[in-house]
Every structure is written in C-alpha cells, then in structure tokens.
Amino acid sequence: MPGAEKTSSALPARADAVVIGGGVIGTSAAYHLAAAGVNTVLLERGGLGGGASAHTAGMVRTYFPGAPSTGRRAVRSLNAYHDFARHTAAPLAMRRLGFMVLFTDARQIADFEAEQQAQRAVGVEVCLISAREAAELNPLVDERAVLAAAWSPQAYHVDGLDIVRGYAAAARNHGARLFTHTPVTRIEDDHTVHTPQGSIKADAIVCTAGPWSGEVAGMASVDLPLAPRTMEMLFTDVPPSPHREIPMTMHAASGLRIRSWKDRILLAMGAPKEGEAREAWLGRVAGHLGTLFPALDGIGLHRAWSGDFDASPDNTALIGEHPTRRFLYAAGFTGAGLCQAPAAGEELRDLLIVK
Template identity: 85%
Template sequence: MSALPARADAVVIGGGVIGTSAAYHLAEAGVDTVLLERGSLGGGASAHTAGMIRTYFPGDPGTGRMAVRSLNAYHDLARHTAAPLALKRLGLMVLFTDEQQIAAFEAGLEAQQAAGVQVGLISAREAWGLNPLIDERAVLAAAWSPEAYHVDGLDIVRGYAAGARRHGARLFTHTPVTHIDDDNTLHTPQGSIKAESIVCTAGPWSGEVASMASLDLPMAPRGIEMLFTDVPQSPHREMPMTMHATSGLRIRSWKDRILLAMGVPKAGESREAWLGRIAGQLGTLFPALEGTGLHHAWAGDFDAGPDNRALIGEHPTRRFLYAAGFTGAGLCQAPAAGEQLRDLLIAK
C-alpha cells in the first residue's frame, strides 16, 4: 500500500456506497481527493443489504426525489465509470391491512408523483397476481411501484471506486481514522493527513467520527437481522419486494429461497419470541410460508438519523461535511448524495 499523502483538498472517511460515490463525484470535479476506509471497500452495510434500489418511500417523497435522481444516475453509470450494473427489475409492493393506511397513501400520492415516483394503488386481487404467496383476504389494497430493482451493492462500490481512481482519487483501505485535530489533520495507524475539508460518510460510525472532530452528529444506529426461509420443495415464482405497512415485515425472492426482515427483537423480547412474531405475520399474510424454518442470513447496524431521514450537510464553522443516516437505503440515494456533497464542497 502506498503511503498517505501529506494533505488533500478533501478526505472522505468511509468506503461504502456513499463514500465511494462522494469520492467519485469530487474527483470528477477536479478536487484532490483521498478516501480512508477502516476495512475493505463496501465491507459494511453496503455489502449486507437486501440489494434493492427503489424510489417509493411511504410518507417520504423527499427521499423518493433523491432516489429517483439516483436511479437515473445508475442507469447512466456505465457511461461514466465503465462499470455496468446488472439491474434486475422486481418492483415494490406495500400491503395495506387498515383503511387508514389507504387514506394516508391517497393523501400523499400527489406529493409522491410530484417527486417523480411511479406508484399507484392496486386491489388485493392485483397484489395477489403479482405475488401469489399473499392471502388476498388478509389485504385490503396495496401500493405498487414498478421502479424497484435488485442490484449487487458491491458492484456499485467497485464502479464508483474505479471511476474515482481514474479521476485521480487515492483510496486507502484498512486505514481507520483514530483522531482528528482541530486543524483537520486526521491520524491513522498508517500516518497522518491534513484535509482542507473532511467528508464523513462512515455509516453507523459517523457519529463517532464526528465526535473525534468535537462535533455532534445526531445518529441513532438501528439493528436489523435478515433471515432466510427453508428451501421450498417446489420453487416459488420470482416476486417483487413485498412489505407490510403495519408490521414492517418485508420479503423478496433470493435465489431458491425467500429473504425476509422485520427489525430485531424489541427491548426485553427474546429472540424466540421475535421469531414467533415473524412466523405469525408470515402465516397471516403469506399462508404458503406458514411453518417454514427461519435461518440467520446476516445482522448488523444501519445508520439512522432523526425521523429516519438522511443527514446531508456541512458544519457551519468548520470544513466538515457529512452524509449519514440513510437507514438502510443508502443504495437508493448514493448518487444524489455524492452530487450534493460535491456541490457543497465546491461552493465553500
């Protein structure tokens, strides 16, 4: 590994999908950029997600606007980075089991569409047609958004990293930041580097990075565990990502099994009780999955900001920029977040 340079215009901390997007967009704009990643590129949440890019976020057209902008960028990514993405359209469906959920959807539909989100209300029968595992008697209606795709998050990280390097950015892995001086000198086990601007994209560790710089970034990391079902005796038809508006349960096809998530056990709740809750929801909404075994896929923390919305901005008195708190939706917003960070830094 080459030695750290003595200084850089921008030092990006974190080599996930947000950090590599930031490094790419900064370097493309002519900013002398260094990225520091404490492990391997994409080794955190970027590599351990359900691998979905979507544009519909219930009740949050602002995030939808970011996601629409990002999806357009992904479709054009190969032209800029020579790294085509294998985007596979699956669609996203949100199941409504309460009349108030339908009313809230209809009240917010105009704002969603104004943000460029393609989404509409479909009947329980139409929902069953898209995902035959659904018990249509348990569902009143559903939101359907066709613009949702499976993608390998590591492909995005590798593409942005390669593009950043082609534009002159220097990326250092296994280089954790251990301390930040008041003059924006960052210390690592591999040496120190002075940054004109620091760009914090460290995911769940963004709050810790900010505290090294004596700054407060209101982060609340949220745990999640992904589960696999048993391999069925006969294969399921490929289905869209399907979410339950009430419980937050979401399922999707994953090779020969079903991948699902519903948070983690609540405070004081045993793992067995949590798995029992999930099994109960599965049996109610997807009877064909009743009694299926549930197996650990992976677990970890997502970075979450206030109100579950991402924090993208700059400190008012210090050259410290940040993009964090994406609550597991970093893949959906990474291009737009990188562009925003670039624009903020260049404008300084």
C-alpha cells in the same frame, strides 16, 4: 478491490477533501469529488463495501412511504444507475422486480392517498392497487388478509458491491487515492486526520462512515443525531412449492419485507427489541409471515446476515455541512444507502465546491 491502495502505501501529506468511510456513499462521494477536480483521499477502516453496504437486501427503489424527499433523491439515483456504465465504465446489472406495500388498515390507505401527489411530483411511480391485483403480482399474498396495496415498478435487484467497485475504480481514474484498513483515530481542529498509517491535512472532511458516522463526527467535535440500528436478514427453507420471482413486498403495519432470493425467500423485520428474546422475535416474524403469505406458514427461518445501520431520528438521511467548519456529512440512511448513493455524492460535491 479495485481503486484501493495497499495498507503499506504512504498517506499523502494533504488533500482538498478526506472522505471517511468506503461504503456506497463514501465511494460515490469520492468519485463525484474527484471527477470535479477535487484532490480527494478516501480512508476506510476495513475493506471497501464491507460495512452496511454489504448487509442489505440488494434492492434500489424510489418509493419510500411517508418520505417524498427521500423519493426525490432515490429517483435521481435510479437515473444515475441506469447511466452508470457511461460514467464509471463499469457495467451494472439491474433486474426489475418492483416494490409493493400491503395495506391492512383503512388509515394506511388514507395516508397513501394523502401523499400520492407529493410522491408523483418528485418522479416516483406509485399507484394504489386492489388486493386481487396484489396477489396477481405476488402469488404468495393472501388477498383476504389485505385491503389494498401500493405498487411501484421502480425497484430493481442490484449487487451493492458492484456499485462500490464501480465508483471506487472511477474515483481512482479521476485521481482519488483510496486507502483501506486505515481507521481514523483522531481529528484535530485544523482538519488533520490521524490514522495508524500516518496523518493527513485536509481542507475539508467528508464523513460517510455509516453506523460509525456519529463516532467520527464526535472526533471533530460535531454532533450528529444518529443511533446505530441493527437489522437481521433471514432466509426461509426452500418453499415446498416452486414459486416465480416475486417483487419486494412490505407489510405496512409491521415493516416485514420479503423478496425472492434464488430458490428461497429473503426477509427482514428489524431485529429483536431491547429485552426481547430472539425466539420471541422470530415468533412475531413467523406470525406475520403465515398470516400474509399462507404458503410460508410454519416454514423454517434461518439467519442470513445481520449488521448495524446508521439511523437519524426521523429515518431521513442527514446530508449537510457544519456551519462553522468544513466538515461535511452524509449519514442516517437506515439501510437505504444504495437507493440514494449517487444523489448523495452529487450533493456532497456541490456543498464542497460551491463556496
């Protein structure tokens, strides 16, 4: 992985900022800090981008129902991705698919209309379309099963690891040092960070450790209200009839999301609830799938990949600084870190250098 130090490399004795976590948020933070002249070291317990950043549907979007504040950060981030090569010298392939949310209840339509102005005010392009228009955009949709849909063209397929690699290389070009396979084992009150490879004294600590952020924060006696949440992605069998590439489509009621993935369909609907058998969960997934997308009724479902994501109580990212010490954090992205990474890195940079 470009920008990663070998595990045999010695940690420097000190740094202005130690970033803990080498996913898309951590590498963005390392890049933005280093580019601002901050002496930055990044520590990653495994390989760069090997955690939650590698277990996503590979989509960046700006429309987040019920969360215009997330949309604001996502719009800033999408603009940064369009300009990614200029800042990182790394081309970023982006293919527009669009994002659609299917409404099957009149209250969902009312909720959409109530917040549409707030979404547009932060730069999110989204509008209400009819069931027929939804079926035209995604021919798998049964227009008789939905009342209407929200449509946002600002959604793109992107490889998250390309983002991580780009930010990692750019961070190193600005002088940051990135260490992989270097887990943090202890953090002292004076911001000395201990690892099996040695210790480093930091003026500031930046926690971007994804589902381990709560554990890392706890080492520094900082309480972050996070709860890891498991997400399982599924592949269908190859559908019996060929289909064109479809937009990412979400069912508002169940959270079921589908999108094209080569000759199959990639889908997600959380994971089995506590005490729920996996077969029962798969049955719920299949039930929604068959109702909304009849061409996929009864199709075989197979595990694609699964992983843990950091989630905040309201599913809105936590970005801030502890009130009495230089401990910064960006966590709780609930699997939407790709959509917000550039803006999150900018916010962490601004928090650190403004004082």
